[in-house]
Amino acid sequence: MKMHHTLTENRIMDAAQEDDNTGFCVACGADAYSVEPDARKYECEECGERAVYGAEELVLSITG
Secondary structure (H helix, E strand, C coil): CCCCCCCCHHHHHHHHHHCCCEEEECCCCCEEECCCCCCCCEECCCCCCEEEEEHHHHHHHHHC
């Protein structure tokens, strides 16, 4: 999966450890709130793309 350049491994891991339902848009790099940990392809409120993933889901993609 191609991710926005601002989505570093540290940023994703920190969000997953916070366990506060944070996610990220892989298209624009925006934070997304109140998303399920396993969220995939939710609509981004910033750019409108269906590219929001839960932080835990992104951890699986970078470590998997």
